Amino acid sequence: MASxxxxxxxxxAAARHVADGEVVFVGMRLxxxxxxxxxxxxxxxxxGIFELGIVRDSAAPAPILTMGDLPNLYRANWxxxxxxxxxxxxxxxxxxxxxxxxxxxxxxNLNTTCIGDLQLPETRLPGSGGACDLACLAGRHIxxxxxxxxxxxxxxxYITSPGYGDGPGWRRRMGLPRGGPSAVITTLGCFxxxxxxxxxxxxxxxxxxxxxxxxxxxxxxxxxxxxxPETTPPTEFELKVLRRFDPQGYWTGRR
Amino acid sequence: xxxxxxxxxxxxxxxxxxxxxxxxLGTGLETCIPFCAGHEMIRQKKQxxxxxxxxxxxxxxxxxxxxxxxxxQAAWVGNVITGSGYNFRRAYEQKRLVVEDHSNLTMxxxxxxxxxxxxxxxxxxxxxxxxxxxxxxLKAIVCPFTGERLMAVSAIRPDVCIIAVQRADPFxxxxxxxxxxxxxxxxxxxxxxxxxxxxxxxxxxxxxxxxRVLTPAFRVSAVVHEPWGAHPSPMPGFYNRDHQAFLDYQxxxxxxxxxxxxxxxxxxxxxxxxxxVDRLGxxxxxxxxxxxHLISEPADFGY
Numbered sequence: 001m002a003s004x005x006x007x008x009x010x011x012x013a014a015a016r017h018v019a020d021g022e023v024v025f026v027g028m029r030l031x032x033x034x035x036x037x038x039x040x041x042x043x044x045x046x047x048g049i050f051e052l053g054i055v056r057d058s059a060a061p062a063p064i065l066t067m068g069d070l071p072n073l074y075r076a077n078w079x080x081x082x083x084x085x086x087x088x089x090x091x092x093x094x095x096x097x098x099x100x101x102x103x104x105x106x107x108x109n110l111n112t113t114c115i116g117d118l119q120l121p122e123t124r125l126p127g128s129g130g131a132c133d134l135a136c137l138a139g140r141h142i143x144x145x146x147x148x149x150x151x152x153x154x155x156x157x158y159i160t161s162p163g164y165g166d167g168p169g170w171r172r173r174m175g176l177p178r179g180g181p182s183a184v185i186t187t188l189g190c191f192x193x194x195x196x197x198x199x200x201x202x203x204x205x206x207x208x209x210x211x212x213x214x215x216x217x218x219x220x221x222x223x224x225x226x227x228x229p230e231t232t233p234p235t236e237f238e239l240k241v242l243r244r245f246d247p248q249g250y251w252t253g254r255r
Numbered sequence: 256x257x258x259x260x261x262x263x264x265x266x267x268x269x270x271x272x273x274x275x276x277x278x279x280l281g282t283g284l285e286t287c288i289p290f291c292a293g294h295e296m297i298r299q300k301k302q303x304x305x306x307x308x309x310x311x312x313x314x315x316x317x318x319x320x321x322x323x324x325x326x327x328q329a330a331w332v333g334n335v336i337t338g339s340g341y342n343f344r345r346a347y348e349q350k351r352l353v354v355e356d357h358s359n360l361t362m363x364x365x366x367x368x369x370x371x372x373x374x375x376x377x378x379x380x381x382x383x384x385x386x387x388x389x390x391x392x393l394k395a396i397v398c399p400f401t402g403e404r405l406m407a408v409s410a411i412r413p414d415v416c417i418i419a420v421q422r423a424d425p426f427x428x429x430x431x432x433x434x435x436x437x438x439x440x441x442x443x444x445x446x447x448x449x450x451x452x453x454x455x456x457x458x459x460x461x462x463x464x465x466x467r468v469l470t471p472a473f474r475v476s477a478v479v480h481e482p483w484g485a486h487p488s489p490m491p492g493f494y495n496r497d498h499q500a501f502l503d504y505q506x507x508x509x510x511x512x513x514x515x516x517x518x519x520x521x522x523x524x525x526x527x528x529x530x531x532v533d534r535l536g537x538x539x540x541x542x543x544x545x546x547x548h549l550i551s552e553p554a555d556f557g558y
Contacts, residue, residue, distance in 0.1 A: 028335060029336075050434075051284065051359050052283070052284045052285060052286065052434040052436055053434040053435055053436055054434050061547070062547075065336050065496070065498055066285050066335050066336060066496065067285065068283075068284060068285030068286040068434070068488070068489055068496065069489060069495070069496050070489050070491060070495050070496070070545070073286075073433055073434060073491055074547070074549060075549065079432070079433055079434050079435075080434065080435070081434075081435050081436065081437070081438075081439060081440075082284065082309065082359055082363050082435075082436045082437050083363045083367065083437070083440065086359065086360045086363055089360070090360070090378065090379055090380065113356060113385070113389070118385075118388060118389055120348075120350075121347070121348060123344070123348070124343065124344045124347040124348055124354075125339070126331045126332055126333035126338065126339065126340065126343075127329065127330055127331045127332060127333075127354075127356050127357075128330050128331060128356065128357070128358040128359070128384075128386065129309075129310060129330050129331035129358070129359060130330070130358060130359040130360070131358070132358040132360075132361075132380060132381055132384050132386060133358045133359060133360040133380045133381075135384075136379065136380045136381065136382060136383075136384070137360075137379060137380060158385045158388070158389075159383065159384050159385045160356075160384060160385065160386070161384065162382075162383040162384050165383055170383065171383065174382045174383030174404065175379070175382045175383075175395070175403060175404025175405065176379070176382050176383060177379055250336075
């Protein structure tokens with residue numbers, strides 16, 4: 001079996017959530033690669049929307065590190081304004097988006113603003129970017145992040161990007177028109193949300209990870225099945241496509 | 256005959272950016288960021304600025320590190336390919352900086368409200384988020400027509416916005432292409448507009464394609480000829496993104512001392528953009544050149 005990095009496993013797991021033909025709002029960093037991998041494998045007809053004001057239905061013709069790299073503009077379907085990309089999102093024309101985060105809680109609320117008190121934080125983080133908009137307005141969104149106890153907390157210090165708030169019915173009460181997190185892909189496993197309780201639950205555990213590790217790295221008591229199924233590792237083909245888009249391993253930890 | 260607005264960058268910054276001004280920068284998000292203008296503000300030791308923008312990559316961090324900034328109204332402040340902006344973090348954590356947190360959509364609506372001359376714009380974003388806790392310009396309201404819950408976004412009207420464009424004529428007619436981010440809203444919302452252009456061309460060139468014009472020339476205050484003005488961000492049609500500069504900056508800015516050394520070399524140590532480009536060196540400059548050109552089909556604007 002091919003060897004792969006933790007990030008390559010995560011990007012592959014993320015890419016598999018993209019159905020062919022879906023409209024994907026693509027965020028920076030790992031999500032950028034997840035979209036390219038999906039396009040290059042099972043979802044050739046997926047359409048990408050980028051918050052800079054770019055719509056494209058083909059992969060960039062050369063490797064890119066940011067969505068503003070010129071290959072991502074080359075023969076785009078549409079070069080427009082941020083407001084145009086946001087119009088498509090706010091109307092409900094976006095099926096799926098991916099978001100990276102620093103801190104998450106059991107209802108999938110995400111914090112990328114500050115660790116600790118807002119006025120006197122332990123760490124000030126960069127902020128929302130487009131993440132809050134995606135979490136509020138995409139049909140569904142997927143969180144991609146490192147799985148550590150300090151990041152997986154019972155309640156986030158600040159909701160930058162809303163998940164299911166405090167549980168069932170919260171999004172509707174807030175006035176959010178649709179959406180919510182459908183999956184969380186971490187360095188340890190893949191998670192989904194129970195449709196009734198809206199609490200995060202384990203779907204698959206990454207190869208070589210002990211269930212005990214997930215329990216100890218999660219800041220709330222998380223229910224784990226006796227023998228959770230394993231995350232399917234990346235295939236040779238997926239790795240080949242992925243490495244074409246990240247030849248130096250900048251995002252996937254091979255540098 | 257309209258007035259020529261060409262001037263040097265130092266003149267434009269001196270005339271239109273005052274201490275305490277609110278300045279919109281980096282409205283293309285990751286492309287066409289007017290680094291040249293930010294560096295000139297640092298050289299002129301501007302104080303108490305309010306920076307407005309969606310992302311601006313590392314330019315906001317540089318201005319904050321130089322002590323020019325009192326407040327930031329932004330969706331994201333950091334280094335796009337590495338994460339944290341260390342000067343931003345230090346300044347906020349030491350309570351030297353006020354931040355009003357936006358999302359990319361609320362920033363778009365804030366500038367659009369400013370552009371439209373209305374006090375706010377409604378949106379469906381940020382409902383249930385904590386953004387209103389760190390932004391007094393966001394308030395949940397009820398739609399008077401449908402009864403839906405909406406997020407009202409208060410207008411932002413910058414004193415000045417600075418936009419890096421590909422080409423402009425001396426009167427302020429300019430072509431901008433690529434993704435434009437929030438540039439059109441920012442121009443319409445701002446009191447003054449400074450354009451930094453890679454090339455200065457005849458008015459006939461701009462007039463041949465009015466669809467590509469960024470904003471009406473009568474609203475433009477200054478036109479500055481500044482080749483490589485957006486480096487290290489990419490400029491469609493001119494140069495690629497210089498990733499190494501962003502990686503070097505991340506290492507350099509980990510400590511305040513490191514940032515000051517970086518600033519001494521790349522800002523204080525070069526009196527203008529020409530000297531900055533000389534310092535980059537021809538090999539580096541050549542490595543950023545376009546490798547694949549794509550010239551658009553002409554469009555007939557005749558009658």
